[in-house]
Amino acid sequence: MRIETLALILSLWFTASANPLFWGVALAGRSLSEPSSIFYAIALGVALTALHFVLLAVLATLVPRPTVRALLAFLAAGTAVATYFMQGYHVYLDPGMVRNVLATDPREAGELLSYAMVLPIAVRLLPPLALIYAVDIRSQPALNAIGVRVACVAVALLVGVGALMTSFKDFSAFMRGNKEARYLITPANLLYSSVRVAIADGAAKQTRQPVGTDAVLGPGWADRTKPVLLVVVVGETARAANWGLSGYARQTTPQLAALDVINFPKVTACGTSTEVSLPCMLSAVGRRAYDEERIRNSEALPHVLAHAGWRVVWLDNQSGCKGTCDGLETWRPEPAAMPAICPDGNCFDSALVSGARTLTAGRAENTVLFLHMIGNHGPNYAKRYPAEFRHFTPTCETADLGRCTQQEIVNTFDNALRYTDHVLAQTIAFLKEKQATHDTAMIFVSDHGESLGEYGLYLHGMPYAVAPSVQKEVPMVMWVSDQYRSSFSLNTDCLRARAVEPVAHDHLFHSVLGLLDIRSGIYDSRYDLASACTAPLQSDANAKSRRSIERSSPSARTDEPYA
Incomplete structure (x- = not known):
């Protein structure tokens, strides 16, 4: 033939x-x-x-x-x-x-x-x-x-x-x-x-383009007596539609509901997959001026923090930082060292909190920990939480979602969310323990959402232009200690009022810089969620430098990166 x-x-x-x-x-x-x-x-x-x-x-x-x-x-x-x-x-x-x-x-x-x-x-x-x-x-x-x-x-x-x-x-x-x-x-x-x-x-370039190399501590640091410990928790596949704090019919966030957290109910993700969203949400340009090549070939938020002299550690219980932590300190849980948390060689996310405790023990320095969760990564949602968190039943105990009813899939997904709620509460408890030596705060945001059978769709990763809202709308939560509020003159009532307005992944980069009072020409106060909630207000002395950066940026685009 x-x-x-x-x-x-x-x-x-x-x-x-x-x-x-x-x-x-x-x-x-x-x-x-x-x-x-x-x-x-x-x-x-x-x-x-x-x-x-x-x-x-x-x-x-x-x-x-x-x-x-x-x-x-x-x-x-x-x-x-x-x-x-x-x-x-x-x-x-x-x-x-x-x-x-x-x-x-x-x-x-x-x-x-x-x-x-x-x-x-x-x-x-x-x-x-x-x-x-x-x-x-x-x-x-x-x-x-x-x-x-x-x-x-x-x-x-x-x-x-x-x-x-x-x-x-x-x-x-x-x-x-x-x-x-x-x-x-x-x-x-x-x-x-x-x-x-x-x-x-x-x-792709082997060496990333430097970003924020001019980053320095703001003038307010001259009067502070304690270092800061900030934990940025990058969630996985948690969708806003099932987030208890955002009005979901089920209480999937009971422990956070009992804590003084600030919930952001209207958050839009950069993409519908970790490969797109993670580099995008930690970049200075985000989705509003999306340029895949520029983002993948440039340094990210962790690098800017390191330029400012902070200790930055990426703790990973997933498939890596997608280049956003290249060259920085990293940590992964070792299943053999914590068999109770990693019963079958796959660790639950509470291992990240254990890692945070180990990495900060006896150290008093400005530190940002990025905790990258396995979260609700599908399709085997039942493996994302211990048996005691099997709250909603019956559950789907297989990765073959076609063998489960939609309600079983939703039940299992919600159980995994309740475990994420537990891990975040553990993180806050850990930060409270560190208050004697640090001003502490936490930010949690999911990278993208998930389809659970709506319109016959499952998982995530659909092209952005046609993806349903459940894949693009994600939960976000912030917690700050009393000492942090005082030290940074942060008005949390103002921030709570701001939280009800629509926000996006684009705000994360600049909000972290603003919350930590780190000055850089790359900082844009328009995307800092707390810029209007500090007294005195954050200075915009870097506006001229910022406008220069924007003029050199590609035209803003909102189309799907791969369309």
């Missing part, structure tokens, strides 16, 4: 078996009993087949002939796995999702594996695999092979474009209203997104 013939058969198979989500979106609201809908579906099928044929033909040309069979087998396997997870969790395979997959550590990946996935993946994988290894690929002179390949690609392009032109009105209307649907076309989405990520990561 010629390579072109094999590529065509595989393309037909992918069109028929690997695109259930795309077909569902493309044919939504249409009746296949109508001739126009049948004609439209055939045109789309021809176009998809032509697209995949062109991609396979180009790939086969770019690799040595002896490796073509292995390449096609690898692509077939990747397509089968991608289709299974896309259909199971209704996710879009855009560059952000591919980056999430590549950044997933073995522990998280292991939770996604189950015996239930073997059969559906095998059904999609074995037929093309059998074909790939059952046929002999016909050999021919190089020039003839290239000529035939070019001719076949040209014909495929003409056929594909021609098919779309026959239903151009319907197709153009569909794409205008569903731009993100291109990330449902499999395996084209897998190939495109993987190449985009590879190019972006390959172009």
Whole structure:
């Protein structure tokens, strides 16, 4: 069999078996009993087949002939796995999702594996695999092979474009209203997104652009007698819709409700995945002027604090800081050293509080600890909390969400939130213990939200433009000790009034600098939540420098980073 013939058969198979989500979106609201809908579906099928044929033909040309069979087998396997997870969790395979997959550590990946996935993946994988290894690929002179390949690609392009032109009105209307649907076309989405990520990561600078190197302590520090200990807790996958302090019907935050915390009920995340949100929320530009390359190649908030002379430590119970703590002190829990908190080798988030105690014991210096939680990371929410926090029942005890009812999934998610509430209360208790030697404060904010079955969607990571609000709206809480209020002249009643207004991840960077009275040209008082709540008010002496920075920044954009 010629390579072109094999590529065509595989393309037909992918069109028929690997695109259930795309077909569902493309044919939504249409009746296949109508001739126009049948004609439209055939045109789309021809176009998809032509697209995949062109991609396979180009790939086969770019690799040595002896490796073509292995390449096609690898692509077939990747397509089968991608289709299974896309259909199971209704996710879009855009560059952000591919980056999430590549950044997933073995522990998280292991939770996604189950015996239930073997059969559906095998059904999609074995037929093309059998074909790939059952046929002999016909050999021919190089020039003839290239000529035939070019001719076949040209014909495929003409056929594909021609098919779309026959239903151009319907197709153009569909794409205008569903731009993100291109990330449902499999395996084209897998190939495109993987190449985009590879190019972006390959172009990433090894040395990050310095940010805030002029950072210094403000004049108010001349009168302070104690160092500061600030804990910034970066939550994982906690969504505002289920946050008890923000009006959720269930009390998922009972311990925080009993404490004097300031809750921010209307917070919008930078993105819908950790890979996007974490670097974005710790950057000076945030989403209001989003530039992925600039953010990934620049220093982040932890570096600016270090420039100001502070001790900065990143404590991680997840998949790393995504470059935001490069070159700084880091800490991870060691399961063998704390078996009670890490019963199966995977640590609960209270291990971070234990780490904070260890790292600050006997040290009196200005310190910021970043606690990166595993939080509500799905799909196996039941593994995020100890058994005693199984408050809402029945629960979903598997990562295969298709085997659970939506109520079981919500119950399990809410139990994990109650454990996050417990860990935050533990953190505040720890900070109260440190008040003899430090002025203490805590900020908690989640990186993104989560879908729990609404509209048939699960997990997170959808393209920002089409993501539901539950993936973009997150909880945020602040706590400050009495000594901190006094030392920094912070009016918490004013801050509490400010908290009811809409805020975003963009406020985190500048609010931390403002709360710590750190001066830098990168600081922007407009994004400091406490800038109007200190007496005397924070000086804006750096406005001229800030305007200079803004003039050198890219134009503000609010579009999806990968759109």
